[in-house]
Amino acid sequence: MRHLVALSDLSSNEIEAILAIAADLKSKFQQGVREPLLPGRMMALVFEKQSLRTRVSFETCMTHLGGGSLMLGDDAGFGKRESIADFTRVLSAMVDVIVVRSKAHSTVEQVAEHATCPVVNGLTDLDHPCQALADLLTVREEFGGLEGKRITWVGDGNNVARSLAVGCAKTGAEFAIAAPEGYQFPKEFVGQLKADCPEALISETDDPHAAVNGAAAIYTDVWASMGQEAEEEQRKRDFADYQVNGRLMAAAPSDAIFLHCLPAKRGQEVTDEVIDSPQSRVVEQAANRMHAQKGVLAWLLGAKS
Ligand code: CP
Numbered sequence: 001m002r003h004l005v006a007l008s009d010l011s012s013n014e015i016e017a018i019l020a021i022a023a024d025l026k027s028k029f030q031q032g033v034r035e036p037l038l039p040g041r042m043m044a045l046v047f048e049k050q051s052l053r054t055r056v057s058f059e060t061c062m063t064h065l066g067g068g069s070l071m072l073g074d075d076a077g078f079g080k081r082e083s084i085a086d087f088t089r090v091l092s093a094m095v096d097v098i099v100v101r102s103k104a105h106s107t108v109e110q111v112a113e114h115a116t117c118p119v120v121n122g123l124t125d126l127d128h129p130c131q132a133l134a135d136l137l138t139v140r141e142e143f144g145g146l147e148g149k150r151i152t153w154v155g156d157g158n159n160v161a162r163s164l165a166v167g168c169a170k171t172g173a174e175f176a177i178a179a180p181e182g183y184q185f186p187k188e189f190v191g192q193l194k195a196d197c198p199e200a201l202i203s204e205t206d207d208p209h210a211a212v213n214g215a216a217a218i219y220t221d222v223w224a225s226m227g228q229e230a231e232e233e234q235r236k237r238d239f240a241d242y243q244v245n246g247r248l249m250a251a252a253p254s255d256a257i258f259l260h261c262l263p264a265k266r267g268q269e270v271t272d273e274v275i276d277s278p279q280s281r282v283v284e285q286a287a288n289r290m291h292a293q294k295g296v297l298a299w300l301l302g303a304k305s
Pocket residue numbers: 050051052053054055123131261262263
């Protein structure tokens with residue numbers, strides 16, 4: 001039995017396998033075919049934070065695959081009525097896969113430790129592996145491959161950035177991050193990444209204009225993530241020079257695409273002119289959550305296409 005708690009749980013070959021299943025199922029979906037690879041399987045979603053894309057994409061893809069899903073809200077009492085271990089043992093005795101969006105990364109790790117079915121991270125403070133898989137799928141579709149493609153992250157070295165950096169390292173893409181001092185990746189994270197993937201192409205700078213040079217994709221996310229609301233005003237000041245706007249996009253190759261995991265704070269990390277431009281792929285990227293996660297569910301639950 002496998003879990004997807006962090007993208008670093010997956011080898012390069014496993015990421016390739018998930019993306020291959022995703023691309024195959026997406027192409028069938030576009031031809032009107034919804035292959036019921038997981039008939040009767042049940043997925044439970046346990047979310048401690050808000051979500052549109054993650055919830056809808058998981059529920060939709062499980063339905064397309066012939067299974068069912070249960071969104072467990074506050075009334076299930078996750079982390080409140082009983083221990084996480086008891087909650088998880090009972091839940092995993094009845095469902096086939098559990099998707100957890102938790103405030104602390106250690107919570108999803110705890111669920112994985114006690115579950116008797118696969119557990120998927122639907123976002124924590126440290127990782128957003130399913131987002132990264134959808135992002136890799138999006139870049140691969142756009143450019144026909146990932147090898148040597150530079151993905152430039154402009155902004156906070158947050159959960160989404162970390163998963164994407166790992167995803168790039170494992171697929172031969174280059175990851176460049178432009179962030180102000182104090183918001184770059186922790187040294188231990190970069191050290192671990194290089195230890196796990198000695199061939200990783202990763203660079204860090206505080207200069208967004210230098211970082212977008214040669215980029216295939218420019219990616220940003222909110223400056224204050226869920227749980228960091230109290231820091232929002234300080235972060236607005238700290239990231240003022242890191243907005244992805246027309247001037248920054250003009251410093252990138254003209255065929256570079258713009259990505260954002262969404263939801264976006266328009267006028268802060270990105271301007272309307274960029275997110276609504278022909279270079280923007282944010283809607284396709286969000287829709288790829290559904291396709292990528294079909295790959296995750298089919299791979300984790302051992303369905304054969
Ligand atoms: N990108 C993403 O995870 O969106 P939600 O927070 O809406 O799920």
